[in-house]
Amino acid sequence: AQSVTQPDIHITVSEGASLELRCNYSYGATPYLFWYVQSPGQGLQLLLKYFSGDTLVQGIKGFEAEFKRSQSSFNLRKPSVHWSDAAEYFCAVGPLNTGFQKLVFGTGTRLLVSP
């Protein structure tokens, strides 16, 4: 069965420091890959996506993610975290065998930003 693993439940980063959130997926072929962010009381906002091509993708709010096929990973990075980045981050996959592209989500990583 398809699964998405986000091994870190909580991460605390100092403002201005770099950030990396981990995501691993288990699936027979490379699915479509997404990162969403959920601020308190808000819906899910798409940060970035990977379908094919360049394995380093740029997203909104200064985020980027790198797809590594050999590691089945799609880690999210940001070089300098801002206090407003505090939120919950979800990695999701869209399995290729589902033509209507349901998303399978990881359990999320809550990012806390310290002053």
Added chain:
Amino acid sequence: EPEVTQTPSHQVTQMGQEVILRCVPISNHLYFYWYRQILGQKVEFLVSFYNNEISEKSEIFDDQFSVERPDGSNFTLKIRSTKLEDSAMYFCASRETGSSYEQYFGPGTRLTVT
């Protein structure tokens, strides 16, 4: 920028009652979805809808659940007889046709069953 809207933002209901959660997808989108997120847990797929019929549903989406697109703009999720375990945040999402596969999510409806 167009967005998915959902009403109500919070609904409280008693066990056994019927609830209808409403969503207005982005106007030119043709694929519609419902997901739910039980407090502290991950977001789970419930159902997808295309061309006026269910295209895929999860094990969670049992006979107590139904979806409908009653007109050209609304997309609803009905729970016929709510249970305590239905308490969750319910998200609607939509996407357009083509190869983008990006799903746009609404802000969610928090359902509390007492």
